[in-house]
Structure formats: structure tokens, C-alpha cells
Amino acid sequence: MNMRKTLLGATAMVALAASLAGPLAQAAANEQFFPVLVYRTGPYGPNGVPWANGYVDYLKMINARDGGVNGVKLTWEECETAYATDRGVECYERLKGKGPTGATVVQPLSTGVTFALTEKAPKDKIPLITAGYGRSESADGAVFKWNFPMLGTYWTAADIIVQALIKREGGAGKLKGKTIALVYHDSPYGKEPIAMLEARSKMHGFKFIKLPVTHPGVEQKATWLQVRRERPDYVLLWGWGVMNATALKEAVATAYPLDRMYGVWWSGAEPDVKDVGESAKGYNALAMQYGAGIGKVQQDILKYVYDKNNGTGARDLVGQVLYNRGLYSAMLAVEGVRRSQEQYGKKPMTGEQVRWGLENLNFNDAALKRLGIEGQLRPLRTTCDDHMGSSWARMQTWGGKKWVMHDAWYEADMQIIKPMVREAAAKYAKEHNITQRDCAKEMTSGS
Amino acid sequence: MLYRENGQFKTRYVDDAQIFPIRQDRLFIGAVLLIAFVAVPLLGSDYLLRALLVPFLILALAAIGLNVLVGYCGQISLGTGAFMAVGAYAAFNLMVRLPGMPLLIALVLAGLIAALAGMVFGLPSLRIRGLYLAVATLAAQFFSDWVFAHVPWLTNGSSSGSVTAPQLQVFGFVIDSPIRKYLFCLAILSVLALLVKNLVRGRKGREWMATRDMDVAASVIGISPVRAKLSAFAVSSFIVGIAGALWAFVHLGSWEPAAFNIDLSLKLLFMIIIGGLGSVMGSLFGAAFIVLLPIFLNRLLSFLGLQASTSFISHLELMTFGVLIVLFLIAEPHGTAKLWSTAKNKLRLWPFPH
Numbered sequence: 099m100n101m102r103k104t105l106l107g108a109t110a111m112v113a114l115a116a117s118l119a120g121p122l123a124q125a126a127a128n129e130q131f132f133p134v135l136v137y138r139t140g141p142y143g144p145n146g147v148p149w150a151n152g153y154v155d156y157l158k159m160i161n162a163r164d165g166g167v168n169g170v171k172l173t174w175e176e177c178e179t180a181y182a183t184d185r186g187v188e189c190y191e192r193l194k195g196k197g198p199t200g201a202t203v204v205q206p207l208s209t210g211v212t213f214a215l216t217e218k219a220p221k222d223k224i225p226l227i228t229a230g231y232g233r234s235e236s237a238d239g240a241v242f243k244w245n246f247p248m249l250g251t252y253w254t255a256a257d258i259i260v261q262a263l264i265k266r267e268g269g270a271g272k273l274k275g276k277t278i279a280l281v282y283h284d285s286p287y288g289k290e291p292i293a294m295l296e297a298r299s300k301m302h303g304f305k306f307i308k309l310p311v312t313h314p315g316v317e318q319k320a321t322w323l324q325v326r327r328e329r330p331d332y333v334l335l336w337g338w339g340v341m342n343a344t345a346l347k348e349a350v351a352t353a354y355p356l357d358r359m360y361g362v363w364w365s366g367a368e369p370d371v372k373d374v375g376e377s378a379k380g381y382n383a384l385a386m387q388y389g390a391g392i393g394k395v396q397q398d399i400l401k402y403v404y405d406k407n408n409g410t411g412a413r414d415l416v417g418q419v420l421y422n423r424g425l426y427s428a429m430l431a432v433e434g435v436r437r438s439q440e441q442y443g444k445k446p447m448t449g450e451q452v453r454w455g456l457e458n459l460n461f462n463d464a465a466l467k468r469l470g471i472e473g474q475l476r477p478l479r480t481t482c483d484d485h486m487g488s489s490w491a492r493m494q495t496w497g498g499k500k501w502v503m504h505d506a507w508y509e510a511d512m513q514i515i516k517p518m519v520r521e522a523a524a525k526y527a528k529e530h531n532i533t534q535r536d537c538a539k540e541m542t543s544g545s
Numbered sequence: 546m547l548y549r550e551n552g553q554f555k556t557r558y559v560d561d562a563q564i565f566p567i568r569q570d571r572l573f574i575g576a577v578l579l580i581a582f583v584a585v586p587l588l589g590s591d592y593l594l595r596a597l598l599v600p601f602l603i604l605a606l607a608a609i610g611l612n613v614l615v616g617y618c619g620q621i622s623l624g625t626g627a628f629m630a631v632g633a634y635a636a637f638n639l640m641v642r643l644p645g646m647p648l649l650i651a652l653v654l655a656g657l658i659a660a661l662a663g664m665v666f667g668l669p670s671l672r673i674r675g676l677y678l679a680v681a682t683l684a685a686q687f688f689s690d691w692v693f694a695h696v697p698w699l700t701n702g703s704s705s706g707s708v709t710a711p712q713l714q715v716f717g718f719v720i721d722s723p724i725r726k727y728l729f730c731l732a733i734l735s736v737l738a739l740l741v742k743n744l745v746r747g748r749k750g751r752e753w754m755a756t757r758d759m760d761v762a763a764s765v766i767g768i769s770p771v772r773a774k775l776s777a778f779a780v781s782s783f784i785v786g787i788a789g790a791l792w793a794f795v796h797l798g799s800w801e802p803a804a805f806n807i808d809l810s811l812k813l814l815f816m817i818i819i820g821g822l823g824s825v826m827g828s829l830f831g832a833a834f835i836v837l838l839p840i841f842l843n844r845l846l847s848f849l850g851l852q853a854s855t856s857f858i859s860h861l862e863l864m865t866f867g868v869l870i871v872l873f874l875i876a877e878p879h880g881t882a883k884l885w886s887t888a889k890n891k892l893r894l895w896p897f898p899h
Contacts, residue, residue, distance in 0.1 A: 138856035139863075147856075178843070178859040183797060183804055184600065188840060191596035210801060213707045217798035221721065284694060286707040286801050310694070313803060529641075529709065 130167065130435055130446050131197020132157060132174040132428075135189050135206045141314035142181040142339035144369040145420055149207055150176065151411035152424025155399050158410070160432055162402040167435050168444040173197060179211060181339075186211035187218075194222055199446045203227050203431045203456070209287035219244045224449040225434070225456055229427045230255075230363055230386045234290055235522035237486040239457060240534045242523065246456050246485045248430055248478065249386055252290035252362070253518065254489040254510035256334075259360050259384060260298045261508050262493050263332055274303040279330035281321055281337070281345055284310035288336045291362070293522075295334075297514060315341025322348040335361040335383075342370035346378045356381040363491070367419035371496050379498040385419070386426075387475050389494050389501050392417040394470030395425065419501065422474070429469060433459060457482055476507070482537040489515075548892040564742055581731055586724045595723035597837060602730040603791045605832035608816040609734075609741055609825055610784030615814070616823035617745055618777035619757030620670050621678055624685030625813045627666070628782040629789025630805035631689060632659040634699050636790035640711045641701050648715050648794075652733075652787050659786020660779040667778030671771055674760075686807050693802035707801040710794040726795050733791065737784055742825050744780065753777050754823075819873060821882025830881035834873075839866055 134153055137146035157172045166172055175196065177189035186206050194201045203225045206212055212232040219226045220243065227246045228236070234253040236245035263278070264270050280295060282288030292308060299306035307328060309321045315337055325333060333354065337345050342365045349359060357380035361370070366383025368390070392400075396417045404413050415421055431452075438447045438455030447455070461469070461478040478487040489510035494501045527534055550567045565571045586594070611625050636655035639646050666685040670678050693699055693706070700708050713720040713729075720729050744750055755763035756773040764770050793800045812835055820831020842862040846853050853861075877884050891898065 136855060138854075139859045143856075150855075176855040178855050180859065183800070187797065188596045188600075191592050195592070210707075210803070213709070213799040213801070214797055217709060285803055289706050312690075313806070526709075529711065531712065 127171075127198050128169065128446060129171050129173045129198055130202055131193075131200070132172060132431060133190070133193035133196070133201045133204055134174050134176045135179050135186060135193075135204065135208075135211070136176050137179050137181045137207075139178065140180040141316075145339050145364070145367065146181070146207065147411065148367070148369075148415055148418050148420040149424035149427075151409075151415060152421035153205070153428040154410045154424075155403050155416070155421075156395075156425045156428035156432070158403045158408060159395075159399045162406070162408070163398055167432060168439055170435075170439075170444065170446050172432070179206065179208065181208050181210075183208075183210045183214050187214050190215055190218065194224060197446070199448045200224070201449060202435060202447065202452050203449070205229070205427050205431065207231070207427075209233075209290065210285060213286055216242070216245060222449070223453070225453040227427065227430055227434075227456065229430060230423065231287065234294075235519050235526060237484065238519050238523035239480075239482050239485040240523070240537050241527045241532055242485065243535065244453060246430075246480070246487075248480065248485070248487045249426070249475075250363075250489050250491060250510070251486060252287075252336075253294040253515050254486070255362050255384055255491065256291035256294040257298070257510045257515060258489075258491045258508040259334060259362070260295070260302075261511070262360070262382075264302075265506070270302055275305075276332070277305040277307065277328060277330040278332045278334065279307045279309055279325060279328065280334045281309045281311060281318075281325070282335075283315060283337050283341055284312050287338060287364075291334075291336060293518065294515070297518065301514075311337070311341055311345070314339060316344050318344055318348050322352045322354075325349075325354055326352050331358065333359045335359060335365045337361070337365045337370075343373045346371065346374045346381060349381075350374065350377045357495075360384070360493075363423075366494060366496075366501070368501075369420070376498045378496050381496045382493055383496070383501075385492045385494045385501075385503060386423060387490050387492060388422060388471075388473075389492075389503055390417055390419045390422065391474070393474050394472065395429075395474075396422070396470075398470060399425070426471075426475065429471070430456070430459070433461070433469070456480060457485070459487060461487075482535065482540050548889070548895075550893075564739075564746070578735070582728070586727060589727075591723045594727040597840065599723070599726050599730055600792075600796050601832055601836045602727070602734050603788055603796055604813065604816065604836055605829045606730075606734045606737060606791070607785050607788035607813055608820065608828035608832050609738055610781045610788060611813050612817045612820075612823065612825070612828045613741060613745070613753070613784065614777050614781035616817055616821075616827075617750060617757065618753040618774065618781075619674075620667070620774060620777060621675065621814075622682040622781075623679050623807070623810050623814065624666055624682035624689075625785055626805040626807060626810035627685040627689035628659045628663050628785040629792060629809065630693055630802060631662045631782075632656060632786025632789035633793035633800065633805065634693055634708075635659065635786070636794065637708055637710065638699065638701070648713055648720075652790050655790045656783040656787040659789065660783040663778040663782025663785075664775050667775055667782075670774045670778065683807075686810055690802055690806060693805075707799060709799040710797075713794055720795065730791055730795060733787065737787065738825055741780075741784070745825075749776060749780075757823075815870070817880075819870065819880055821880030821885075824880070824882035826885055827880050827882030830885070834881070838869070842866060 136150035137143055157174055161172050175193055177193055179186040179189050190204060201224050204215060205227050209231055212228050215226055225244050225246060229249045232247045234251040236242035236247050237251055267273055295306050309324055311318050311321055335345055349356060356378055359381050361383035363384040363386040371378045400416060403409050434452045434456040435447050437459055438451040442451045457480055459480045466472050476488060476490045480487040491508055493504040548569050553568055555561045565574060614620050614622050632655045635658040636651045639651040639654055666682060669681040700706050720726055752768045752773040755768055756770055760770050797804060816831035816835045817828055819834050821827025839862055842865050843858060846858055
């Protein structure tokens with residue numbers, strides 16, 4: 099080995115060691131750090147990109163419009179997970195210690211990563227917001243102190259779709275003897291609704307069949323062959339990324355009536371239907387309260403971020419379904435910080451303090467107006483007992499060019515969901531030796 | 546000059562049969578172990594230990610296991626992920642269903658169950674070889690993907706097929722901090738690597754290598770191909786199964802069957818091809834290449850002070866990684882282990898090469 103090669107090798111080794119050595123200690127600054135776990139590549143990239151853009155744009159807008167939260171500037175760093183659990187864990191470990199107070203909240207936008215981080219977040223004292231995804235039983239704050247599945251879980255989603263079907267059939271009794279098929283992504287994400295659909299199937303006497311699709315979901319011929327054979331009355335779609343577009347194409351090819359297909363809110367965005375276009379007309383999907391559109395908050399983003407050429411993505415993507423959902427996710431995190439500042443002072447908050455803020459959020463009508471999301475979200479209120487805050491949703495139908503929102507609002511039936519959440523959470527607590535918090539006591543003591 | 550065995554006379558057979566016959570090698574390995582067990586935990590940040598070294602150690606262990614099968618016995622396997630999954634779910638069920646089960650015993654039993662699974666799926670190797678065997682082991686992969694996703698008993702009835710590791714405890718120490726996780730994985734890796742190193746130097750290893758080089762000739766000189774191949778499957782799957790249990794329990798903490806999919810099997814195969822077939826050291830190099838290099842590439846730009854979008858960085862990472870694999874295999878088709886031994890040979894003559 100000659101000298102030059104040795105030197106080159108040594109330099110490379112030093113560079114490797116230095117870059118892997120992890121974040122250096124930073125001087126305390128008046129900053130609040132947000133790790134942003136995203137996926138802008140891979141089979142789920144088309145759906146990950148708008149969400150990530152919305153998330154980052156909202157943080158940018160808060161800095162530009164308000165100068166941060168009560169003078170505390172927001173900082174963030176993106177980390178690509180490619181929807182893979184192990185890379186997600188690496189990203190979390192990489193970013194959790196950054197900023198003067200460490201990571202504020204984590205929002206992985208992946209049920210698999212959520213399951214892995216549910217074990218880690220309590221030890222690191224970092225709250226985990228999973229708006230519209232994640233573990234359904236984590237709505238129980240008495241057991242899952244650090245999880246916040248706000249705005250809905252897969253159990254509420256499944257419940258609401260069944261309610262919509264009941265409404266369409268004209269009564270719960272009419273579902274008896276019907277067949278409902280679930281075409282789902284064969285992962286924790288896709289399997290989450292099964293427990294709820296099984297419970298509802300027992301209640302109403304409909305036949306429930308499960309049709310799994312393996313990751314990433316580009317091969318669904320066998321699944322749709324089964325649909326052709328069984329001819330279910332309704333098909334529920336629980337897909338993500340390329341799986342959604344493929345499922346719709348296969349449904350068209352199988353000549354399955356698309357108006358009898360109901361997607362979850364992750365199967366109802368622009369990237370899912372745009373390749374199918376006109377032929378997917380009539381396909382229904384849940385909307386997590388609001389779909390695509392531009393309201394006050396989106397206008398602020400256009401004004402303070404895009405007009406200054408600071409936008410994360412293309413300007414015409416602002417206000418898309420998944421963009422808005424990324425925006426709400428960031429908003430929940432920022433409002434958690436704002437709420438905790440009321441309790442602990444106007445300075446950068448630690449993860450533990452933000453957790454308190456998230457548990458005591460109250461978006462009433464005045465707050466919705468202040469946030470510029472009037473007409474987009476309904477009031478939301480979290481407590482120690484209820485980390486979900488609200489379970490409203492609406493239905494939307496693909497009109498061939500754009501999503502058409504239905505007027506009716508649905509709220510998940512808590513009489514069915516609450517006991518299921520309690521039971522699953524209690525089982526988790528037992529497996530993990532978690533002492534449940536006494537929420538009644540904590541709420542009266544006012545802390 | 547420094548690395549030369551001149552003057553080291555071996556007067557007993559024991560001296561001749563030791564793993565590292567050259568004193569400098571022994572010192573070097575001793576120093577490496579000392580650094581790994583003492584210096585790294587003391588100086589390394591939590592991120593380094595937890596997010597980089599723990600996955601590296603566990604996958605290196607799995608690569609060593611796979612190397613027994615592919616590198617030493619010449620049986621190509623694409624089912625490594627499946628055997629890791631068997632180990633992980635076996636350990637999970639043992640811990641959950643038998644309360645009070647010590648972690649180490651659960652790990653060993655999980656390894657034995659994986660070994661059994663490995664032997665069953667190794668049966669086709671008695672009739673077919675080469676690429677056809679690779680396709681047959683692929684069946685193990687798809688079977689495990691399916692069985693762990695669809696048999697609720699194996700996941701203790703979890704509604705989404707995702708299970709969570711119980712609390713880990715060894716001799717009263719709770720394995721929860723990054724340092725403890727790192728030391729636990731390092732200790733297991735060291736013990737099993739030593740075991741494999743010894744095994745391949747002995748009778749069993751020679752049987753495997755004879756079978757690898759030419760199975761007809763091997764059976765002519767009295768080696769039973771059935772026993773050689775199945776024992777390689779068993780030993781390989783045992784180690785891979787333990788690695789799988791560690792990957793699930795220590796690294797992921799909570800996992801679903803997809804954590805052990807075909808991607809992982811291929812990754813492990815790449816590790817030993819790049820690292821060097823038939824070499825314990827090569828497995829470590831290969832694991833470092835596959836686990837650490839992508840993360841290094843991902844962070845390189847920000848380390849150099851350049852700003853770039855996340856998607857650009859991850860595309861760049863994939864492209865650079867691909868180019869490096871190609872370059873590596875052109876420059877040294879026998880893997881990094883070969884580079885290592887070439888360097889050692891040159892060092893013996895340094896500074897007066899002839």
C-alpha cells in the first residue's frame with residue numbers, strides 16, 4: 099500500500115468517525131427543535147412528499163408571521179425514513195437530542211415506526227403525535243402517557259365507514275347478510291381496523307372478509323380475483339402509496355362498481371386517484387374532517403412563505419389533501435408548545451412540558467378562528483383520559499377531476515370504541531408492567 | 546518490520562493449534578476487544594452506540610451465521626430473514642408464555658428452534674444445489690412472511706400482527722440504556738464469533754469446506770454430505786436465529802413480520818459477498834459496509850456544510866452506495882476480507898518487499 103492510498107484511507111476513516119460521532123452539544127438558544135421524519139423517496143414517496151411539505155411550510159410560516167411561538171424560534175431538521183422501521187428508528191435516535199431542549203415531538207407518519215417509537219418515547223420523554231394513524235388503543239392516555247393519536251385512529255375510521263354504509267343502506271338491520279371485504283396493506287397499518295370491523299360484523303351480522311396485499315402493493319391480481327369471485331357488497335380500501343392507485347386500477351379492470359368502494363383517509367388523496375382519473379369516478383373515501391382546499395391558514399402560508407420564494411414544494415400543491423394533513427400535524431405540535439408555555443413560561447419547552455400541553459389542548463371555536471382553520475377542523479379537546487381529542491370525519495367522493503365533500507358529519511361511536519380501547523390498553527399495560535395513571539385524580543388536582 | 550513472526554518458535558502442538566498463531570495478531574485482537582469493550586462505551590455518544598453500533602453488531606452476527614452456510618459450506622440461502630424471524634418470534638413466545646424465563650436461556654432456545662427450522666428447510670439441499678437451492682430457500686422466506694402474519698397464536702393474538710419485546714434482564718441488569726444494549730450485543734457476538742472461528746478450524750469446518758469445494762470428492766473420502774450440509778444449516782440458523790431475536794428485542798423493541806422480509810435476506814447476502822465469503826472477519830467488514838456506509842453517505846453533505854433537500858440526499862445516498870458496491874466488487878471480487886489478508890501479507894515484508 100503506498101503512502102497516498104494510506105493517507106486517503108486515513109482521511110476517509112477520520113471523516114467517517116467524525117460524521118458518525120453524533121450531534122455536538124449546542125449552545126442554549128431561544129429555539130424549539132422539531133425533528134421531521136419524512137419519506138420523499140420510495141414507493142410511498144408520492145404520498146410522503148405533500149405531507150412533509152405541509153409540515154415544514156407551517157413551521158416556516160409560524161416563524162415568518164409570528165416570529166416563532168411567543169418569541170421562541172422554531173427550528174427543524176428533516177430525516178428520510180423511506181417508510182422503513184429501522185431507518186425511522188435511526189432518524190429518531192439521530193434527532194432526539196438536537197436543539198436546546200431536545201426533540202419537541204415526533205411524528206413518523208408510519209404505523210410501523212410508531213409501534214417501534216411507542217417503546218422508546220417514554221424513556222426519552224418525547225411525546226409522539228400520530229394524527230390519524232398509529233396504535234388505536236393509544237387513545238387511552240392513562241396507559242399511553244406519551245402517545246397522542248389526535249383527530250382519529252383506525253378504529254374510529256373503520257367505525258365511521260360502517261356508519262356511512264348503514265346510512266346508505268337505510269338502517270343498521272339492512273347490513274345483515276351483506277358481505278364487506280377489506281383490501282388492506284399487509285402491515286400493522288392495514289391490520290389495525292380488523293378488530294373494529296370484526297366487532298361491527300358481529301353486531302350487524304354482515305360477513306367480513308379480509309384480503310391482504312403485500313408491500314408495496316403493486317401486485318394485486320390475486321386479491322381482485324377473489325373480489326370477482328366473492329362479489330362483496332362493499333370493498334373497504336386500506337392502502338398507502340402506490341397500493342391505492344393500483345387497487346383502483348384493478349377495481350376498474352374487474353368492473354367492480356367504484357361507488358361501492360370506500361377508502362380510509364390515507365387512501366383518499368390526489369396521488370391515489372390522479373392516474374386513474376375519470377374512470378375512478380364515484381370512488382368514496384373518508385376525509386379527516388377536511389379534504390383539499392385553501393383557507394385562512396393556507397393563505398398565510400402562501401403569503402408569508404411562497405410569496406417570499408421560501409416554499410418547500412411547488413406552489414400549486416398547497417392545499418392538497420395530504421398537504422393539509424401535514425399542516426394540521428405541525429399545527430398540533432406547535433399548539434402543544436404554545437399551551438405548555440402558558441403553564442411553564444415563554445421559553446423553549448422540553449418534551450415533558452410539551453406532553454402536558456398536548457394533554458391539555460382545547461381548540462374551541464375561538465381557537466379555530468385564531469388558527470385560521472375555521473370550517474376545516476371541528477373543536478378538539480384532549481384530556482388525560484382521551485388523547486384523541488376528537489373523532490369527527492366526513493366522506494368525500496372522487497368526481498373525476500377533484501374530490502367532492504359530502505355534507506354529513508360522522509362521529510365515531512364511543513360506546514363501541516371506548517371499551518375496546520380500554521381492553522387493549524389494559525392488556526398492553528399488563529404486558530409492560532405499566533402502572534396506569536389515575537386520570538380522575540390528575541384532572542381534579544389541576545396539574 | 547513490526548508484523549513478522551520471526552523468532553516466535555512453537556515448541557508445543559497447542560501453540561501451533563491456537564486461533565492466532567502470530568503474537569502480533571493476538572495483541573491486535575486483544576487491543577480491538579479492549580477498545581470495543583472499554584473505550585467505545587466510555588467515549589461513544591448514545592447515538593453512536595444505539596443507532597449505529599447495535600444494529601451493526603446484530604447484523605454482523607447474522608452475517609457470520611450466514612457465512613457458515615454460504616461461505617464455508619457453499620449452500621446459497623435466501624432464507625436468512627426467515628430464520629431470523631423464527632428466532633425472534635420463538636424468543637418472544639418463550640418469554641411471554643413462560644413467565645420467569647431468563648433472557649439468555651430464551652435466546653439459546655430460540656436459536657435451537659431456528660436451527661430446527663433451518664434443518665427442515667435445508668432438506669432440499671440434499672438433492673439440489675447452487676441457484677436452485679437459493680430458490681428453494683426462498684420458500685422459507687415466503688413461508689415465514691406468511692405464517693407470522695396469519696397465525697395469531699404466534700403473535701399472542703396481537704390485532705395488528707405487531708408484537709413488543711418484554712423487559713430484558715440478564716443477571717439482574719436491565720438492558721435498557723444504549724451502553725448496556727451495546728455491551729450485551731457485543732458480548733454475544735464475541736462468544737459466537739469465537740465459537741464459529743473454532744468450529745471452522747476443526748473437523749466440522751473441514752467437512753463443510755470439503756463439501757463446498759466438491760461434494761462428490763468429499764463423500765468419496767468419507768464425509769457424509771447429509772450430515773455436513775444439515776449441520777451447516779443447523780449451526781447457521783442457530784446463530785441467525787439468535788441474531789434475529791436480538792434484532793427484534795434489543796434493536797427494534799417492537800416489530801412486525803415485515804421487519805424480516807426478503808430485503809433483509811438479500812442485505813445479509815450482500816454483506817457476506819462484499820465482506821468476503823468464508824471469513825468471520827469479512828462478515829464484520831461486510832456488515833459495516835452495508836449498515837454504516839448508507840448512514841454515513843446520508844450525513845456526508847451536511848457534515849461538509851452543504852445544504853441539500855432530503856430527497857436529493859437520499860437519492861444521492863442510493864446512487865453512491867450502488868456505485869461503491871460495483872467498484873468494490875471490480876477492485877476486489879473476493880471481498881474486503883481478501884483485502885485484509887493481502888494487507889497482512891504485504892505488512893510482513895514491509896518495508897523491504899521483494
